[in-house]
Amino acid sequence: MQKKVLGIDLGGTSVKLAILSKEGDVLQKWSIPTDNSDGGVKIVPGIIESIKHHLDLYRLTSEDFLGIGMGSPGAVNRSEGTVTGAFNLNWTTPQPIRETMEQETGIPFVIDNDANVAALGEKWRGAGGDNDDVVFITLGTGVGGGIVADGHLIHGTAGSGGEIGHMTVDPDGFECTCGKNGCLETVASATGVVKLARKHAEEYAGDSLLKKLIDDGQEINSKMIFDFAKDGDALAVIVVDRFAYFLGLACSHIGNLLNPDSIIIGGGVSAAGEFLLEKVNKHYLGFAFPNVQQSTKLKLAELGNDAGIIGACYVAVAHASKN
Template sequence: MEKIAIGIDLGGTTIKFAFLTRKGETVTQWAVPTPVHNKGRSIVPTIIQSIQEKMSEQSLSAEDIAAIGMGSPGSVNRSEGTVTGAYNLNWTETVHVREEIERAFGIPFELDNDANVAALGEQWLGAGQNEPHVVFLTLGTGVGGGVIVNGELVHGAHGTAGEIGHVKVEADGFHCTCGQVGCLETVASATGIVNVARKEAEQFIGESQLAQKIRNSQPVTAKSIFDQARFNDPLADNVLKKVGSYLGKTCANIANILNPSTIVLGGGVSRAGQLLLDYVTPHFERHAFPTIATRTAIRTASLENEAGVLGAASLAFALEDRVETVTQNENVNL
């Protein structure tokens, strides 16, 4: 029997799991609530118990599992297998995730940042179409990213490669959570798009339902701005042209440096689908190097909430391959 991988997508509300084959076929998939109480001390034991129960249900032993992969929020130390400062999990101190899980199962375990793992999922089984050179931007509450070159994640010297949300797009602009100003995250995340709309509304003259809502202090979201744009609201159109310019130029700069085959836009904002691409692509084509502009695909993500768990399984298979390579080299040297 071919070994399967276990993928885990750890989130602040839900922990998602999947058993996958190397072909990307799902053996089983499930989710449990994340027990964030008591400083998150029950999270890792819950992961262990849930996997043990599912392995028993599927009649699987440790010998049937290639490896376990997991994506986590917070500051991930890949070499140590630890997570620090995952505040939505109540993990304020360092949690030794790999140590606990490997002790429980005797199975190799790999850990990475949740945005990186989602990038792997989209690259393998999603909009990246298993191409080896893919860049992933997740446009959610913030803007994250993952860079894949030759089929492998790029981490950089200090593990922070792919912080695309902190590319500077304005000399001044809105203040960012990182302490800088004018970061992409402040204008292209779900929150950032609303920031742009509120600022543009201050100087907008003309008929606009969106402007009226903002001036009347009614709730406005990125989704409602896209919805208004579909009804040809002029302010919504102005806002998304500006957001599209920021994203398009950023994607062009990324493509000029890395030359990926595909740039995937994910996260909640990507649910706008073709409308988002209609605002982004013209600016990308205008600012990218000509050869790159015509040969780089920009797509919205296709896996939505499954990207993380599928990417985590991909991480597990990559770990198994590395372990096998080391073992083979050791045998050759005997």
């Protein structure tokens, strides 16, 4: 029987797990809540317990698996199999994840940063069409990214390769959580577009339902802003165009530097779909080098929430083929 792969996508609120074929087909998937209490000490034991339960349920043993792949937030030391500084998990000290997982499951384990892993998923089985040169940008609470060049993930000398969210696109802009000003994350994330809306609402004097909500002190979110823009709300249209300007500018820098086959846009904010892509593409084409305009295309992600588990399968299969 062909060996299977376990894919794990560790997030701040939930852990997605799946059993996949080595070709990346999802055979079974489930999720568990992320218990980050007590400094996150229960997270890995909870994952192990869930894996053991499901292996029993499906009458599988460690012998049935080629490996386990995992994507995690934080600073991942791939050679040591540890994670540090995943603050949404309350992990402040290095976590010996690989050592614990292999000891408890008896299955070879490999780990990488969650955005990198999602990039590999989209490259392999999603919008990337298994091309060797693909960049993935994920627009969520923040902005993450992963760069695949010549078939290899770019990790950089200290693991910070692909920090697309911290490209400076507006030097005089909002302060970022990283301490810099004007990072892409401050204007092109779910929280960033809300900041833009509040800023432009102060300056806007025309008729707008979005402005009324902001002036009344009501809660707004990125989905509302894009929905208002689709309905022609004047302020929302300005805000979304500004958002698209910054994202298009960042995509042009990526395209001019790397000339990948595609730049794939995913994450929660990308649910705005073709409406968003069209606006970003207009600015991207305005900034990109002529040859890049023709050869590097912007695309919407295709795998949704499965990108992480499919990418985790990819890293496990790649790791197994080397050993």
